[in-house]
Amino acid sequence: MQHLRVAVDVGGTFTDICIMDEVTSLIRVEKTSSTRDPIDGIMGGVAKAGIDLAEVALFSHGTTVATNALITRRLPRTAVVTTKGFRDVIEIRRANKEDLWDTYKDVVKPYVPRRDRLTVPERVDASGKVIEPLDVEAAREVARILKRRGVAAVAVCFMNAYLNGENERAMRDILREAMPDVPVSISSQVLPEIFEHERFSTTVANAIVSPVVVDYTTRLGDRLANDGYTRDLLLLHTGGGVMTPASVKDFAARLAGSGIAAGAIASRTIASLCGYPNSIGLDMGGTSTDVSLAYEGQSRVTKDWYVEFGYPIRFASIEVLTIGAGGGSLAWTDPAGSLRNGPQSAGAYPGPACYGNGNPQPTNTDASVTLGRLGTSLAGGKVMLDPALARQAVEDGVAKPFGLGVHEAADAILKVANANMSDAVRLISISRGYDPRDFALVAFGGAGALHGVDVARELAIPVVIVPPNPGVTSALGCLLVDMQHDFSQSCMVDAATADPAAIEAQFAAIEQEALDRLTHEGVAPENIVLQRSIDMMYRGQWRSLAVNAPRPLGAIEDLVASFHVEHQREYNFRRDSAPVSFFRLNLKAVGIVPKAAFAVHEPTGVSPDPVARRPVWFEGEAHDTPVFAREHLPCGFSFNGPAIIEQIDATTVVPPGAKAEVDKYLNIIIRVKE
Template sequence: MESIRVAVDVGGTFTDICILDEETGQIRVEKASSTPSDPIEGIMNGISNAGIDLSKVALFSHGTTVATNALITRRLPRTAMICSQGYRDVVEIRRGNRNELWDAYKDMPGSYIPRRDRLTVPERIDFEGKVLTPLDDKAARDVARILKRRGVKAVAVCFINAYLNGSHERRMREILKEVMPDVPVSISSEVMAEIFEHERFSTTMVNAVSSPVVVDYVDRLGEKLAEGGYKRDLLLLHSGGGVMTPASVRDFSARLAGSGIAAGAIASRHIAGLCGYENAIGLDMGGTSTDISMAYKGELRVTNDWFIEFGYPIRFPAIEIVTIGAGGGSLAWTDPAGSLKNGPQSAGADPGPACYGNGNMQATNTDANVVLGRQGPTLAGGKITLKAELAAEAVAAVAKDHDLTVPEAAEAIVKVANANMADAVRIISIGRGYDPRDFALVAFGGAGALHGVDVARELSIPAVIVPPNPGVTSALGCLLVDVQHDFKESFLKAARNTTPEEIEARFKAMETEAVMRLSHEGVDGKDIVLQRSIDMMYEGQWRTLTVPVPGSITDIKGLTDAFHREYEREYAYRRDDTPVEFFNLQLKAIGVVPKADLAVHEPTGVRPEPASRREVWFDNQPHANTPIFTREDLPAGFEIAGPAIVEQFDSTIVIPPKSVAHVDKYLNIVIKLEG
């Protein structure tokens, strides 16, 4: 019987495999070395190492960085774009803004599709969706033949005002399919039907250039799994926090950009919910970077403003994540003004921190934690031995530059890293109108639990949650998601100029399409959930806020009142006398995937003794004989008063003084901070 669920998260160093037994709720994990040249090899190695019988797998879910890496490295197939005459340079002109506002000498990255492959055809639709100039079929066929001779592997079709009337784009696709039947074609009116042409063109371009890479990867992985006995659809995590089937990937491949980091956010929300917290901030700290997410009242914050490379936005809804260069390998350095800095430069996995003994002699966060005694002498269950003398030597160089003792320098390095992460948390919480004191912090990743309590204390967050397997929490997130599609339709009208019936009719049309798509993917009608929302703004603005619509629309005033409340929460300001405009109608269509319950553990009353003791520094004070516990020995119901350290295969948990840790029934460690 199919009773196993498998989730795979491919990282830069390791491929994490999470295996859930549906009958017992028990989870086990496996790691395999990632194979950057072909991630599928690392996945299959991990499956083999874990002894998984694919014929017994009921669900296989996967978070992938294939699309992200292809866009970053620009290892992309030759792709063409067809535009209305006069609009071939929209993606090159962009918005005229810069990522570094004051750096006028930093060149923007070039377009994913060079100008020579951006061709035009005569056609024109006006601002109301009326045809002014019909599509020239002869010119369209000439362009199709040119692209066939050039051997392009994908095509993006982006016509001006197609968001109102996509008939010309659909006709262009028909002509391309006649000439090049095997070449995927992305049209902007289906990929992103939104008014702003640069954002629409850019999203369609990203979708087109990533399509051949992603589809090839998904097809090959699906074949490998089928050869092993897997009989169901491969589910792929997308940036919006749901999963897609291979059939949807063919049309919306750009949704897989940002797939990998979304899984951790989903897992942190779920784990916080198990611990009784509706509001949660996820702190996923790895070797190079930290990803921070936020869930409020059980819902993850979602954004439409994101990108892989600045200047080329991807307007698909995505879980909002703030990423900074703070990880175990982040380097400590001194700027020209004499201030101690931390990251974003990193020692990476090779050569790694100084204590790895691979030649790096510049102090990192890992070296500082080794000097402070917070990080033990080994990693990965003893597979990696850390050289404390090399860590001390690297930190001593920082101490000399700043006239500090070695422990003081190590403490300073850690404090700078914590301050950087706290600032990033402020961006996603205080900067969005939320009070961090109303949240729990879920600390995971290889290094998250080392720093989690200190970050929480700086922000007055009252509780820190550390999952049972912090290093593979992102893989767990892949097991906790549903099939999800997002639909969007432009609706540019002042609130006073529309009716509930008009909006309701537009939503009903989207819902019909959503149900058809989910049914095509095998989702039963009783498992379909539809969630409505509207992008709204004050008249004269062009930035919008998304306001949830809880049910059928019966009056416009209820919508505008909800917008005023949301605006006040976000900006601490509202203007009830200012007219409101609608911008987009949005629909999230969810096909609920049954979730297996995690195993529940009853308190045993056993109080394990520390596995060892060592000196650990906190607040520039040595705490001799600090107890060191082994995570696997800690039963449900066990409490630990700080200072203490908990070590496990994939992470180390720091419980500082003035904090108390409790092991809950799911074996999460919940750390409460005094005061």
């Protein structure tokens, strides 16, 4: 019987595997070392976990393959075919800079060099009318040139194609005829929206990662099938859903940022189970921290994101802020003599000073070891920590230069790191119109539970939730998602003159495309949910806000009223007398995937004894602190800080003044103030 659900999250150091049994609802985890070819690590982890793939009903995977390809630029040769006269759109960009005040810092070069950006005569006007059909002979010559050059993928980006993709489709057919095995991405299919740079850039990113991602998903699917897996491989995308390899062929760039979305999904789900529909996810690993926000049970979604500045990827994505703060982040002194923390990192090797691999600079891990918050080993004894080396690094790197005691210096290192993470939380909450005091903080990742309460106190967040397996929570997120596709279409009209029937007709066309795609992926009609929204703005603005739209549409006045409310929440002001414009229609198409429920535990009344005690420093004072083994903590067990909870994939710190309790799902709920 196929009763197992398996999720895999591949990281730079470890590959995390999460296995849920549908019969018992119990979850177990496995960690194995990542390999040069991620597929070898995945299959090795499956074997190590003793998984019989013939018993697996669902195999879900969050992958960094697309992201890594864009970051490292180890990309196949790709070409762009565009309208004559618009060869340099993706290089001109918006002429903006990541750092406004640094005139010497240039934006990185485009993914496709100029020599591989070719043009053809064709023209569509601003209303979508074809005023110059595609020059077929010129198109065939371009196809001949690209075939001779041996390109691995092609992006077709014509002006105004978002309104009428007729010429793009004709160009695609000619390219496929000449090069049947080369993937072709056309902007009218990938992103039918106004703003040519964003549309061109997204289409180029989609084309350029397509050969890499398709090869990866095909090989992984074949390896799984050879070992007995009989279902579709499901791949997590940035929008918070999963897609099959069939959809990956057309929308490969949706997998860029796949891994970080999984953590956001898991933190949102765990918080909701605990009764907190408003939550902030704090995913702290060895090098970076990812911060996400969910409001009323829904993750914030953005289209303003990129892997490299200047080259946007405008697919809907769960909003996640990433900063360089992790266990391996280095403490250093800037030219002004101030203590800093990150984004430089000791990485997996040589790692923190306490690893004993020759790094002399102090890291957050070294500070935690010096303060007694971390013990002498990680990952169940696989990584041994040397407290003497940690203390020496803190003393030489911070204590002596600043004239501090070693524990005072270690505390300062962590306070700077916590301040950096708190600033990231402020950016995703306060700057978006949300009050952190109305949220719970879900602390996970290998180091999140070490810092969670300190960050919560900085922001007056009342509750911190630590999942049962913090280090593999991102992998768990892959088990908690549905099939999902996001569609959009430009709709630039004033609300005062908008025709509800015309907008309804546009939505109907998008919905039919969504239904066709989900049906092709094997989703039954009764499991399909369609969610509409309309991007709106005050006339003259260029930034828009999404407003939920009913089905059928209903009165335009109701949409405008909802927009005013949303604008008030987001920006703290509204202009009820100002005219409102529609900008874009959005559709989220969800195919519900059956999910096994989390196991529910009953209180045992047992109060486990600590496995050890050690002095741990808080605010300059040493406390004799009990150390508990996480696997010994039963449902209903409550305790006051200070306390340390250790497990194979994380360490949780409950500082003085906080109270913790283990809930029925075995989450640790920490009340920041007793």
